[in-house]
Each structure stands twice: as C-alpha cells, then as structure tokens.
Amino acid sequence: MTVAAQGVGATPRPEARPRSVRVAELVRAALDLLESEGPGALTMRNLADAVGIRAPSIYKHFDGKSALEVALMEDGLFGMGDALHAALADPDPADPVSSLLHAYRSEASLHPNLYRLTTSSAFPRADLPEGLEDWAGEPFFLVTGERHRSQALWAFAHGTMILELDDRFVDGSDLDLTWRAGAAAFGGARGRPRRSR
Amino acid sequence: MTVAAQGVGATPRPEARPRSVRVAELVRAALDLLESEGPGALTMRNLADAVGIRAPSIYKHFDGKSALEVALMEDGLFGMGDALHAALADPDPADPVSSLLHAYRSEASLHPNLYRLTTSSAFPRADLPEGLEDWAGEPFFLVTGERHRSQALWAFAHGTMILELDDRFVDGSDLDLTWRAGAAAFGGARGRPRRSR
DNA sequence: TGACAGGGCTAACAGAATTAGCTACCGTGG
DNA sequence: CCACGGTAGCTAATTCTGTTAGCCCTGTCA
Numbered sequence: 001m002t003v004a005a006q007g008v009g010a011t012p013r014p015e016a017r018p019r020s021v022r023v024a025e026l027v028r029a030a031l032d033l034l035e036s037e038g039p040g041a042l043t044m045r046n047l048a049d050a051v052g053i054r055a056p057s058i059y060k061h062f063d064g065k066s067a068l069e070v071a072l073m074e075d076g077l078f079g080m081g082d083a084l085h086a087a088l089a090d091p092d093p094a095d096p097v098s099s100l101l102h103a104y105r106s107e108a109s110l111h112p113n114l115y116r117l118t119t120s121s122a123f124p125r126a127d128l129p130e131g132l133e134d135w136a137g138e139p140f141f142l143v144t145g146e147r148h149r150s151q152a153l154w155a156f157a158h159g160t161m162i163l164e165l166d167d168r169f170v171d172g173s174d175l176d177l178t179w180r181a182g183a184a185a186f187g188g189a190r191g192r193p194r195r196s197r
Numbered sequence: 198m199t200v201a202a203q204g205v206g207a208t209p210r211p212e213a214r215p216r217s218v219r220v221a222e223l224v225r226a227a228l229d230l231l232e233s234e235g236p237g238a239l240t241m242r243n244l245a246d247a248v249g250i251r252a253p254s255i256y257k258h259f260d261g262k263s264a265l266e267v268a269l270m271e272d273g274l275f276g277m278g279d280a281l282h283a284a285l286a287d288p289d290p291a292d293p294v295s296s297l298l299h300a301y302r303s304e305a306s307l308h309p310n311l312y313r314l315t316t317s318s319a320f321p322r323a324d325l326p327e328g329l330e331d332w333a334g335e336p337f338f339l340v341t342g343e344r345h346r347s348q349a350l351w352a353f354a355h356g357t358m359i360l361e362l363d364d365r366f367v368d369g370s371d372l373d374l375t376w377r378a379g380a381a382a383f384g385g386a387r388g389r390p391r392r393s394r
Numbered sequence: 395t396g397a398c399a400g401g402g403c404t405a406a407c408a409g410a411a412t413t414a415g416c417t418a419c420c421g422t423g424g
Numbered sequence: 425c426c427a428c429g430g431t432a433g434c435t436a437a438t439t440c441t442g443t444t445a446g447c448c449c450t451g452t453c454a
Binding site for chain 3: 425426427428429430431432433434435436437438439440441442443444445446447448449450451452453454
Binding site for chain 4: 022053054056057060061
C-alpha cells in the first residue's frame with residue numbers, strides 16, 4: 001500500500017466554502033424540496049416560496065439553477081466522503097470492502113434524490129472545490145490498493161446503488177445478496193457461499 | 198444451471214410492436230436528434246421540424262413525449278439484448294464474462310444518449326413489451342449462473358458504463374483496465390497482462 | 395352521397411428559467 | 425447630517441417547454 005496506514009488517507013478533506021445565512025437557508029430548503037417532493041418539484045418558484053421570497057430574488061444569491069445544484073452536489077460529496085472515510089476509520093478492520101459498501105449504500109439511501117443529482121450526467125467538476133471529488137472517492141482506493149480495481153469497485157457500488165434506487169432490479173430479489181455478491185467478487189466478504197478472498 | 202446449455206437462453210426474444218410509417222420515422226428522427234444534438238435538443242418542436250410537420254401533430258401518433266421516449270427505450274433494450282445474446286452465441290466460449298462486458302460497452306458507446314435514456318430514473322416498466330427487460334438482461338444470468346451474482350455483474354457493467362459516458366473517471370486512467378479489473382473480479386479474465394480471446 | 399376517421403394545421407395556455415429595471419434598506423465616508 | 429454604494433427584495437416581461445382545443449382537408453366505405 002502506498003498510503004498511510006490505519007485507514008487514514010493521504011488526501012486532505014477540502015475546506016467547505018463559506019455560505020451566507022440566506023444561501024445556507026436556500027440550500028437547506030432546496031434539499032428538503034428535492035427529497036420530499038422529488039426532483040421535479042425543485043423549481044425556482046417552489047424554492048422561493050419555501051423561503052418566503054420571489055423566484056427572481058434567488059438570483060441575488062445564485063447565478064442560476066445550476067449553481068444551486070452545484071451547492072447541493074457539494075454537500076452530497078462531503079456527506080459521502082465523510083461516511084466512507086468514517087467507515088474505514090471505524091472499528092472493524094476485518095472486512096473493509098463490505099464496510100465501505102455498507103456505508104456507501106446507507107449514505108446514498110438517506111438522500112436518494114441528492115445521490116441521483118450528485119451522480120447525474122451534468123457533473124460540474126470545474127465548479128466544485130478543488131480536491132473534493134478525489135477526497136470523497138479515496139476510500140475506494142484505500143480499500144483496494146490499486147487504481148483500476150478501485151474504480152471498478154466504485155463503479156459496482158454506484159451501479160448497484162442507482163439501479164436499486166431506480167427500482168431496476170426486478171422480482172422480489174434480496175438486494176442484500178446482490179451487494180454481498182459484489183463484495184465477494186471484489187475480495188471483501190467471507191460471505192455465506194464461502195469464497196475465499 | 199437451470200437454463201438450456203450452449204449459450205442460448207430460455208427467455209424468448211419478445212415481439213417488437215408494429216409501427217406505422219410515420220411513427221417509425223418519428224422514432225428514427227428522435228434518435229438522430231438525441232444522439233447528434235443531445236437530450237436537450239429532443240423537443241417536440243425540434244422533432245416536428247425534423248420530419249416536416251408541426252409539434253401538435255406529433256400527438257396524433259404519440260400520447261406525449263414520454264410515450265415517444267418509451268419507444269426509444271424499447272429500441273435501446275432490443276439493441277442491447279441482441280448485442281449481448283450475440284456475444285454469448287458467438288465464437289469464443291473461453292471467457293464469456295469478458296465477451297459480455299465488451300459487447301455491453303460497445304453497444305452502449307454506439308448510442309450514448311440512448312443508453313442514458315434507457316437507464317434513466319423514470320423507467321416505464323409497465324409500458325414496455327412483456328418480457329423485454331428480462332430477455333435483454335438474461336445474458337448476465339447465463340454467464341454467472343446465479344441470480345445475485347448476475348445482478349452484481351450487471352450493476353458493475355452499468356456503473357462503469359455510465360461513469361465512463363459521464364466522464365466521471367478522473368485523470369487519464371486507462372478505462373480498458375478498469376473494465377478488465379471488473380471482469381477479473383467476476384471471474385472472467387485470468388491474468389492481468391494475459392488477455393485471451 | 396354521406397359519415398367517419400386519420401392526420402395535418404393554428405391559436406392558446408401553463409409552467410419553466412431567466413433578465414431588466416425599479417426600490418428600499420443599511421452602513422460608511424465626507 | 426447627508427449622500428452614496430451595495431445588498432436584496434420586488435414586478436413585469438421574455439423565451440422556451442409540453443400540451444390541449446378546435447378546425448379542416450382527404451380518403452374510404454356503407
């Protein structure tokens with residue numbers, strides 16, 4: 001392993017950008033709207049209503065809707081990064097791949113629509129804080145020790161997560177087992193069907 | 198294995214629904230628009246222009262935009278299903294997992310925006326031909342022989358594909374290696390340098 | 395011949411993001 | 425004390441979206 005031991009990564013957690021009171025309020029309301037009413041309900045008018053102003057006034061705080069979404073994605077990435085790093089720092093050093101996947105799934109399930117947004121096609125890499133993306137994804141590298149393997153594991157996690165959220169796994173199949181099958185494939189679980197490393 | 202041997206699945210290819218000339222023309226134009234100009238350009242007015250009519254006339258052929266999208270998804274699923282089944286029926290029985298993943302990646306890369314649409318959140322399962330989804334996904338089962346493992350493999354494929362299309366894999370990392378890492382994890386490839394087939 | 399359905403059209407609407415331009419407040423410098 | 429500039433609200437209006445209503449022509453068939 002080329003990184004510091006003990007589950008602590010080499011990539012520093014980026015600084016969150018300061019937000020004015022109003023901006024913070026808008027982002028919070030936007031997240032509420034997004035999660036409780038769905039992506040279609042996140043309109044400038046609805047958001048304005050939620051904080052008691054008119055839609056055009058939002059433009060005093062954000063350049064446009066996409067800038068607002070960037071702020072949401074930022075929160076989403078910080079949340080995911082914290083969850084993943086915590087999972088590795090935590091107790092169980094035994095099966096880190098499974099721990100990581102479990103943390104990933106839990107965090108995403110907590111804010112499904114935020115997760116969808118954060119992983120949506122229009123990813124504004126340039127507008128996000130420097131290093132945020134790397135830091136949030138680092139745990140996958142810490143757990144696999146190799147770049148492409150870590151990308152593959154991340155891809156599995158994201159694929160499973162988004163298909164689960166979108167209800168794409170048919171019949172009443174047990175998704176726990178699907179996650180475990182992935183963990184096993186990537187050398188995590190010593191799961192039931194017993195496959196060594 | 199509970200399925201017929203020799204790479205041929207038990208699930209029959211569903212019948213494509215018949216389409217009138219105009220409907221076929223509209224779907225073809227919609228696909229053109231989608232792939233050449235992007236999802237934002239797929240509007241009723243643009244589509245109407247493309248076939249030389251006015252937007253409201255489209256409603257004589259489709260119930261609405263989402264019905265049009267269903268038709269596109271249908272084509273996308275048929276295309277993917279054909280590609281995957283062909284990959285298994287084809288020559289190389291040696292490394293079926295890699296063959297399958299290769300076919301998946303090729304087919305999706307051919308129509309990236311159609312792939313995105315077909316795997317988008319709003320998946321109108323009920324409006325699609327009976328059995329289409331199962332048939333298109335069957336090759337993943339044929340190749341793994343176990344349900345949850347097949348779901349995990351599909352999730353890896355989709356995750357890698359969508360992250361690749363969305364340019365989410367940072368730095369100039371070699372995505373071939375990422376795909377291969379996944380294939381290896383799922384029991385496909387043997388050696389790293391060694392690529393059979 | 396007459397009814398009807400198919401498939402085009404224009405006009406119009408509601409809701410989306412966004413812009414322009416106005417105004418009120420609020421703190422600071424002369 | 426007063427003027428000034430910045431902050432943050434507002435209304436009105438623009439453009440683009442999907443969609444509906446209602447009209448009309450044309451071919452087919454009883």
